[in-house]
Amino acid sequence: MTTLVESQPLSERFPRLTARVDVRELERLRTRAHRFAEQHIRPRALEIDRHTDQDPAWFDWDLVRAGAQEGLLSFLIPKPAGGAGGLATQAAIVMEELCAACPGIALIFGAHALGISPLLLGGPSQWDGVLAELVASERTDSPLLMACAITEPEAGTDVEDPDLLARARITSHARRVPGGFRLSGTKRFISNGSVARWITLLMPTDPRRPVETWTCFLIDARSEGFKVARVEHKMGQRACPAAELTLDEVFVPDERVVGREGDGAPETMIVLACSRPPVGAIATGIARGAYERLQAWLAEDPAAKGLLARQHVQLALANMEEDIHLARQAYMDAATELDHVALGGAMSHPAVRALGRIPAAIRRRAPVNGWLSSPRARDATIALLHRTTTEQAVTRSLGLSSMAKARGGDVAMRVTGTALEITGLRAGPVRAELEKLWRDAKLTQIYEGTNQLNRLEIYRTLCQKETINCLPPLHNHHDGHTQQPASANGNGAQR
Ligand SMILES: Cc1cc2nc3c(=O)[nH]c(=O)nc-3n(C[C@H](O)[C@H](O)[C@H](O)COP(=O)(O)OP(=O)(O)OC[C@H]3O[C@@H](n4cnc5c(N)ncnc54)[C@H](O)[C@@H]3O)c2cc1C
Secondary structure, three states: OOOOOOOOOOHOOHHHHOOOOOHHHHHHHHHHHHHHHHHHHHHHHHHHHHHHHOOOOOOHHHHHHHHOOOOOOOOOOOOOOOOOOOHHEEEEEEEHHHHOOHEEEEHHHHHHHHHHHHHHOOOOHOOOOOOHHHHHHHHEEEOOOOOEOOEEEEOOOHOHHHHOOOOOOOOOEEEEOHHHHHHHHEEEEEEOOOOEEEEEEEEOOOOOOHHHHHHEEEEEEOOOEEEEEOOOOOOOOOOEEEEEEEEEEEOOOOOOOEEEOOHHHHHHHHHHHHHHHHHHHHHHHHHHHHHHHHHHHHHHHHHHHOOHOOHHHHHHHHHHHHHHHHHHHHHHHHHHHHHHHHHHHHOOOOOHHHHHHOOHHHHHOHHHHHOOOOHHHHHHHHHHHHOOOOHHHHHHHHHEEEEEEEEHHHHHHHHHHHHHHHHHHHHOOOHHHEEEHHHHHHHHHHHOOHHHHHHHHHHHHHHOOOOOOOOEEEEEOOOOEEEEOOOOOOOOOOO
């Protein structure tokens, strides 16, 4: 079977990369991810798929431990918190490699990264809390996983877009109490939901004003009132459990509000802009996995004898090559734009770098730590975002991310479907792998916003050139009022 890392260097495939990142480091990351996928993921993929078909709650912690040793749980965590400081580009490169082997197993690491992403928006205030705990756990026998919970039983697409959020049928509610909030409600289809120790979870503090009060909370899965109500029987990507979570008056202290109360809607937009390129990469990896398996079968299996000489097979292979190439370009374009144009300025700002140079032991002492988690520091993080990027830049990034995600999902379905058609009933053992990848592919058209929603985002952001309010608003300390950012087109036509 053809499993070698494709030989063309990343610097040639993506010339824009060279000027912006250490491509050799990226190449090393890709090689490591590929090696991990070949050693640990590919050999177990079918077995785990069958296991989780019988018992959807079954979970392979050994794989998580192996991934932890490889740094797969902390590569997105900033360096001052002990992680590798990767961004969307790194996440996408890793996901393509893992998903060419098995997207279900890869999703365990992807959903963990999604759970982490809202915390990254919290800036230095988050470095010394759960992020440091996650890094420390990576070196133990009990690595900790994260999940991100947005979807509700009556609100899926509607909670992934601020316009729709206003009319969404949200039933969850975070009620203010002394020292924090009491959270009640149900979250559905949460990847890693049944195995995560920490969950970033979004719900409104006033259900009558969901857009203005949508807020991100960090939940400890051991909290009283928190329950895994059930685990779904999935069609694809089964290795990663999708769970329904119920919260009954779960107490969350003020310091576990991620960012600021009411900033959840723009935070969700940024998180989705960051997570959609890696989902495009998941889909590209699935398509590549099917293409590699098909090529190996055509070249090596006696049952495929003569097929490569047929023009319709050659045309199909050419289409696959084209599809995969373009899907990869789309996710890399979106990831690099996000990392180096839209959000990179905040991450590499001298103030953030200076804070990162302060030893963690000093940062964790009361006065520094107290300031870092204060409302003023949270406001300062948002102000820094406004200084280093614009609504237009983040909106354009969102459009490119939606394009990468929607295109990738369609390519994954098309390539896996065609591979199945070509092999037909002749295929033997490889058919089970292709059939699994086809089932796995479907999810890439659904999560992180369905392809329909993503295409509507492309229309708004890239066709119509509408500017979306993706940045949390600035707070004006002098009069205590919230300042709306200046409208991009000067006519206030923002959503
Ligand atoms: C296996 C799995 C894992 C998941 N993991 C997570 C997770 O970790 N965290 C999380 O929060 N969520 C997760 N999700 C939820 C996922 O993001 C939602 O399923 C998705 O957003 C769609 O929502 P829905 O299922 O409610 O479908 P609906 O929103 O009911 O949509 C049904 C159909 O209607 C279309 N539609 C809906 N509204 C519009 C509109 N305004 N315009 C045009 N078309 C529209 C949709 O495109 C879709 O085709 C997961 C889902 C699955 C299946």
